[in-house]
Amino acid sequence: xxxxxxxLSLMATSMLCVHAADSVTSIVRDGWSYDRNxxxxxDAEMELNRKQNKGLWTPxxxxxxxxxxxxxWYELWLGGCPPEWPRDIYIDGDVVxxxxxxxxxxxxxxxxxxxxxxxxxxxxxxxxxxxxxxxxYGFPGVLPSIWELRPSDQSAGARLRAVIDDSxxxxxxxxLNIRLQAGTQEHAIAYDLYWKxxxxxxxxxxxxxxFSANQAFxxxxxxxxxxxxxxxxxxxxxxxxxxxxxxxxxGFFISGDLAKETAPLEPDFNVAGVFANGGVLQQGEPMPVxxxxxxxxxxxxxxxEQQQVTQVDAEGYWEVIFxxxxxxxxxxxxxxxxxxxxxxxVKDLVVGDVWLLSGQSxxxxxxxxxxxxxxxxxxxNPNVRLAYVFDxxxxxxxxxxxxxxxxxxAVSGGDAQNLKQWNAIPFxxxxxxxxxxxxxIGLVNANRGGTMISNWISREAHRSIPSLQVLLDVERExxxxxxxxxxxxxxxxxxxxxxxxxxxxxxxxxxxxxREPNIVASTRSRDGIALNYDSLIQPLGRLPIKGVLWYQGxxxxxxxxxxxxxxxxxxxxxxxxxxxxxxPFLYVQIAYxxxxxxTGEPVEDVGSELKSQQLKSLSEVPYTAMVVTNDLMTPAxxxxxxxxxxxxxxxxxxxxxxxxxxxxxxxxxxYKSQQIEDGAIRLSFDHTAGSLHASGGxxxxxxxxxxxxxxxxxxxAVIEGDTVLVSSPEVSDPVAVRYSWFPQxxxxxxxxxxxxxxxxxxxxxxxxxxxxxxWKQ
Numbered sequence: 001x002x003x004x005x006x007x008l009s010l011m012a013t014s015m016l017c018v019h020a021a022d023s024v025t026s027i028v029r030d031g032w033s034y035d036r037n038x039x040x041x042x043d044a045e046m047e048l049n050r051k052q053n054k055g056l057w058t059p060x061x062x063x064x065x066x067x068x069x070x071x072x073w074y075e076l077w078l079g080g081c082p083p084e085w086p087r088d089i090y091i092d093g094d095v096v097x098x099x100x101x102x103x104x105x106x107x108x109x110x111x112x113x114x115x116x117x118x119x120x121x122x123x124x125x126x127x128x129x130x131x132x133x134x135x136x137y138g139f140p141g142v143l144p145s146i147w148e149l150r151p152s153d154q155s156a157g158a159r160l161r162a163v164i165d166d167s168x169x170x171x172x173x174x175x176l177n178i179r180l181q182a183g184t185q186e187h188a189i190a191y192d193l194y195w196k197x198x199x200x201x202x203x204x205x206x207x208x209x210x211f212s213a214n215q216a217f218x219x220x221x222x223x224x225x226x227x228x229x230x231x232x233x234x235x236x237x238x239x240x241x242x243x244x245x246x247x248x249x250x251g252f253f254i255s256g257d258l259a260k261e262t263a264p265l266e267p268d269f270n271v272a273g274v275f276a277n278g279g280v281l282q283q284g285e286p287m288p289v290x291x292x293x294x295x296x297x298x299x300x301x302x303x304x305e306q307q308q309v310t311q312v313d314a315e316g317y318w319e320v321i322f323x324x325x326x327x328x329x330x331x332x333x334x335x336x337x338x339x340x341x342x343x344x345x346v347k348d349l350v351v352g353d354v355w356l357l358s359g360q361s362x363x364x365x366x367x368x369x370x371x372x373x374x375x376x377x378x379x380x381n382p383n384v385r386l387a388y389v390f391d392x393x394x395x396x397x398x399x400x401x402x403x404x405x406x407x408x409x410a411v412s413g414g415d416a417q418n419l420k421q422w423n424a425i426p427f428x429x430x431x432x433x434x435x436x437x438x439x440x441i442g443l444v445n446a447n448r449g450g451t452m453i454s455n456w457i458s459r460e461a462h463r464s465i466p467s468l469q470v471l472l473d474v475e476r477e478x479x480x481x482x483x484x485x486x487x488x489x490x491x492x493x494x495x496x497x498x499x500x501x502x503x504x505x506x507x508x509x510x511x512x513x514x515r516e517p518n519i520v521a522s523t524r525s526r527d528g529i530a531l532n533y534d535s536l537i538q539p540l541g542r543l544p545i546k547g548v549l550w551y552q553g554x555x556x557x558x559x560x561x562x563x564x565x566x567x568x569x570x571x572x573x574x575x576x577x578x579x580x581x582x583x584p585f586l587y588v589q590i591a592y593x594x595x596x597x598x599t600g601e602p603v604e605d606v607g608s609e610l611k612s613q614q615l616k617s618l619s620e621v622p623y624t625a626m627v628v629t630n631d632l633m634t635p636a637x638x639x640x641x642x643x644x645x646x647x648x649x650x651x652x653x654x655x656x657x658x659x660x661x662x663x664x665x666x667x668x669x670x671y672k673s674q675q676i677e678d679g680a681i682r683l684s685f686d687h688t689a690g691s692l693h694a695s696g697g698x699x700x701x702x703x704x705x706x707x708x709x710x711x712x713x714x715x716x717a718v719i720e721g722d723t724v725l726v727s728s729p730e731v732s733d734p735v736a737v738r739y740s741w742f743p744q745x746x747x748x749x750x751x752x753x754x755x756x757x758x759x760x761x762x763x764x765x766x767x768x769x770x771x772x773x774x775w776k777q
Contacts, residue, residue: 012531018023024070024151031080033144034062035131061088061135062143069537071127073152073159074197074316075181078557079117080145085109086490087143088135089120097121097249099137101493106246119246122152122161124183124217137483141706156238157247159183160191164217169254169521170226176233176725181219182211187588192237195227198252198496199519203235212577231492231519246408252489256521267316273392275334275541277347277493278407280442282354283327285422285544291318292401297338304332310336319542325351327439340648350383352440353433353543355655358427358456358537360754361449362590365644368416376416383439384410384430386422389446391535402439402539405444428648429549436656436663438667444545446536452526452555453566456537459530461573467562468569475529483524488523527555533573541577546573547584547659549651553610554590554639558776560609561768584659585624586651589614591641591761594631598744602704602712609740609768611760618670624736625654628668630740630748631695631757651758664689669752671761674737680727681737681763682703688722689753700724702740702748709729710766724750736764 039060069076073741076096080086083102090096097120107118134143152158163179170176182189192205206224224234234250236243271291279289289301293312301308301320308320325332334346340687348522357363364431367376387405412418412431419427426443435440448455462468476482495517502514525531546765556563575583589611618626629652648668657665667687675682685692694700705715705728715728715737726737739746740760750758 024072025490026151026760027149029064029066029147031062031134031143031147033064035065037062039292051714059634060143061133062145063131063133064147065129065131066149067129068125068127070151071125072635074123074125075146075150075152076120077117077150078120078144078386079147083758084494085142086137086486088137090133090135091123091125092130093133095481096123098481099250099483099490100251101490103245105244112645117146117148119244121249123149124159124161124181125149130635132510148667154186156189156241157236157243160243160247162234162248163251164250167482167485168252168489169256169258170256172226172228172255174226176224176226176253177221179219179221180209180682181217182215182217183217184211184213187214188213189238193222193224194235194237195232196235197227198231198233198493199500199516206234221562226253229256229519229750230254230298231489231496248487251486252493253487254489254492254519254521255300256519258521267430269297269338269344271334271336271344271346272403272539273402274389274444274540274594275346276387276405276407277348277385278385278409279346279349279405280354281325281330281332281349281351281409282442282544282546283351283439284324284506286711287322288319288542289322289336290317290542291336292316293318293338297340297761300337301384302333302335302337304329308752311568317439326350329356330440334669341364346538350381350385350440352442353437354442354444354538354543354572355429355547355549356545356598357443357445357447357549359447359550360451361447361640362554362588362644363425363445363447363551364449364551365424365640365642367419367422367424367427367645370644371427371640376412376419377414379410379412379419379427379431381408381431381434382411384441384443385433386410386430386443386445389444389536389540400535400539400649402536411533424642424644425551425648425651427551428645429652430648432649433655433660436652437660444540446532446540447551448532448536450555451532451552453552453563454529455532456552457530457570457573458533458538458568458577461569462529464569465565467565470774471529480643484523484525484528487525489717491704492517492519499548537574538577543578545578545583547586547655550585550587551590551647552587553614554593554607557610557768557770559773560613561772562772562774563610563613564620566714567614567617568621584625584655585621586654587614587617587626588623588651588659589626589628589630591629591633591639592742592744593634593639594744595637595641596744597635598742598746602714602741603743604769605741605743606770607743608738608760609770612762612768613744613762615670615759623658625658625667626759628653628757628759630745630760631751633745666754666755666756669750669758671739671758671763674763676734679732679734680725683724683726683737683763685722685724685752685758687752690722691753692719692722692724693751693753693755695718695749695751695757696753697749700750701745702742702750704738705731705734706736706764707733708735710736710764712741735764736766738762738764 051636086099102118161181190207195206196203224612232253236248295312297312299310299318303322306322310318310320312318330350332349336344344407358699385407387407394399408421430441430443462472499517506513506634571585633641633726653666656662669685672684672686700717702725703715703717704712706712712726713730715726717726
């Protein structure tokens with residue numbers, strides 16, 4: 001990086017450099033001297049980025065103006081960004097490459113200037129003014145720190161480019177049309193094209209294309225036959241010389257059967273996968289039972305002492321509804337029968353309360369890493385049961401269908417390893433609530449890592465507010481541009497490259513080879529709009545539940561300002577699905593990104609903005625409660641901190657207080673109001689439990705204060721009764737306070753009588769840095 005900064009400083013005196021090549025000059029631009037840009041960050045953040053030598057580590061785009069003095073072919077070379085990272089390039093608003101990357105063969109370690117450089121693509125440019133845009137879809141988000149347009153020479157690899165309009169995912173033996181652009185001036189050129197299997201490195205002849213002499217620019221449409229199933233690149237050869245991948249710039253292709261990835265399930269006679277041995281059924285609610293069958297057949301369903309008879313409908317579904325069950329009815333058996341089929345029996349069903357757990361990866365985390373073996377060895381509550389929801393695909397009517405749940409009891413039998421399938425949060429929640437209620441507690445876990453909240457909201461609900469509708473608009477645009485398939489192909493290429501590298505190491509070391517990556521044609525993304533709603537939540541929609549535990553938000557930090565209204569839509573969406581307008585939602589205010597202590601000056605922080613939106617939801621969405629986690633991280637932790645048992649315990653306390661109305665409420669102190677008095681601000685709180693304290697010391701930490709100039713400084717804070725008085729000698733006329741508003745822990749230590757921490761909060765309503773940003777690239 002120091003070398004790069006030196007290079008940039010040397011170039012600072014001239015943002016436009018020229019280098020002679022025949023009679024036409026090269027065009028060189030410093031990557032930071034853009035003419036227009038949109039980085040989705042404030043100028044202050046960008047300046048901080050530069051000071052910390054991080055480069056342009058952010059999604060977004062930058063545009064540069066340039067002048068072409070003579071029409072012809074040019075080579076685009078880049079520096080300061082890894083060749084293997086995908087990027088978008090536009091000329092005058094038209095796509096040159098979309099999410100393309102470069103091979104190692106495209107690198108060049110020598111040139112007019114020092115520094116890592118590589119060839120990106122060949123371009124034919126007309127005389128006159130142009131502009132180029134470099135754009136990133138998402139992480140990694142660094143843009144070139146230097147770029148160059150070199151006039152091409154007469155070589156075969158300098159005047160050729162492929163343009164792909166068709167999908168890059170095709171069935172074997174199908175036809176693929178590619179436009180080949182070329183230009184020759186001295187002699188005709190015949191290009192031999194080959195398919196290269198990226199897993200085996202085998203090449204097979206695909207086609208030969210000839211271009212006549214004395215043509216500055218010509219385009220031909222060529223039809224290729226897709227090879228057998230696999231991941232391929234298209235390579236070009238002239239005589240005995242292989243061209244660089246950047247010369248052709250065709251990218252990668254998948255030969256495979258996409259239909260297999262979305263094929264409906266085979267007709268079957270069965271009960272829905274949510275009904276499984278050892279499961280927990282919700283007490284006190286009408287109990288629907290449903291499943292698959294063959295149209296027109298009669299189905300007899302027996303649950304406990306109740307029996308219902310129904311007929312399979314034309315789409316292959318059947319459903320019956322039983323009278324509410326009681327805790328004392330258990331254990332019960334579910335039996336489903338139809339003439340000509342083996343009866344389906346679901347055994348050891350108990351009756352109690354069922355909680356649905358969802359969100360992203362922090363709803364996970366092994367209980368083995370969160371609790372001591374001594375604690376786990378004593379676990380013995382067979383009525384606390386956990387199951388995970390997995391997507392099995394779609395049935396023949398096109399509706400989602402879950403795999404059968406596998407229920408696990410909270411019983412260690414004296415061996416902590418018997419609880420290895422348990423996550424810490426459901427374990428602590430279930431044990432605490434189960435002990436308080438003394439009847440069965442079922443925990444259905446349907447979380448998925450790295451997912452945004454949009455993933456968990458139905459497509460129909462996306463149309464209810466503009467900040468979600470825009471995601472549908474972007475999805476439509478990106479689908480038209482084939483972005484999902486490009487992301488999928490690039491991911492597979494990365495997996496194949498890693499596998500080949502690790503295979504070579506294994507062979508050299510005489511160790512077992514790694515598992516071979518599977519080349520699938522499906523472009524299904526883990527973060528697609530409504531993906532997990534459709535596959536994991538909607539199939540549970542007819543199942544009565546007591547409430548929802550929700551831990552999600554880290555992936556939405558870059559669009560934090562939109563979170564509270566999106567969360568409200570999610571809650572309303574799920575309540576509608578489960579047919580319960582008052583369905584309790586207990587959720588977690590996310591933790592810091594890292595546990596390392598922050599000692600710097602106050603800064604804008606998207607994570608804190610997300611947390612403030614989560615707190616905002618507490619007053620906007622009824623029948624909710626929020627627990628706080630900022631005090632649970634150690635300096636060694638990242639966002640996936642280990643100490644998750646308190647999270648489950650706090651969720652249990654919130655459930656007992658707000659849902660079950662049992663015992664003394666144990667909730668975090670919540671900021672209520674502020675009053676300005678004599679150069680200070682007095683803060684009032686709800687849920688103090690009678691008193692406030694500074695945890696772990698005599699003085700409060702983590703408060704910042706600002707005047708009307710909106711400049712934040714560290715503040716002094718003292719507890720006075722049930723209030724906190726905040727001030728600073730640097731701010732004589734304060735108007736707002738923020739608490740724990742940092743990217744990492746800062747020692748913030750305000751707690752109530754129960755020792756529960758205050759959440760991240762702010763008293764201002766000033767514009768957030770993520771205001772107006774509704775989707776992240």
